[in-house]
Amino acid sequence: MEGKFIAYYRVSTVKQGQSGLGLEAQKAAVEKYLNGGHWTLSGEFVEVESGKRKNRPQLNAALALCKKQKATLIIAKLDRLARNLHFISGLMESRIEFLAVDNPTANRLTVQILAAVAEEEARAISARTKAALAAAKARGVVLGKHGSKLGKENHKRAIKIANALAGTIEELRAEGITSVRAIAAVLNTRGIATPQGKQWHSTSVQRLLKRMEQLA
Known part of the structure; x- marks a missing residue:
């Protein structure tokens, strides 16, 4: 350069x-x-x-x-x-x-297209969340104080872990470890638990990466 x-x-x-x-x-x-x-x-x-x-x-x-x-x-x-x-x-x-x-x-x-895709993805995530809540309410699911409080606690815990693992994920990617399965294996080897206190799998890593994108 x-x-x-x-x-x-x-x-x-x-x-x-x-x-x-x-x-x-x-x-x-x-x-x-x-x-x-x-x-x-x-x-x-x-x-x-x-x-x-x-x-x-x-x-x-x-x-x-x-x-x-x-x-x-x-x-x-x-x-x-x-x-x-x-x-x-x-x-x-x-x-x-x-x-x-x-x-x-x-x-x-290319840059404009990438930015447009990122913006639309964020909008779609918001729309899906609202639709899911509306569907749950239509099914009779009670979104009361207890459920709301529990949901907020789980959400806070998930955000806390996403923030804490941001640097680790970037380091793994820099080392060439990019697949969700490989990332899950490394996190489990290091003894890092999911927000629910369980082992990582491809699906839970995908949720983690999606949450990190939303926070970025």
């Missing part, structure tokens, strides 16, 4: 930001991609914010520096920028060059 680059890293929670979960994997991916050649990493910006939020002070600062130095914004993964098509389109219209390590050959049309 050649030229000037500004790196942008994002994690979704304060806990991930303080512990370094996710950040180290993103930095390692950028450093590996830039390894060799005549290049300069003029700055690094870290954001602790959900991908759904449009207000990103650190990203704005990174973009301003890119424009000032005529540098390229580099990120580890496209979803570190946003899952919002309007946001991605606005970034592209700013005429600032950016490069995603996980898809370096993507052109502007």
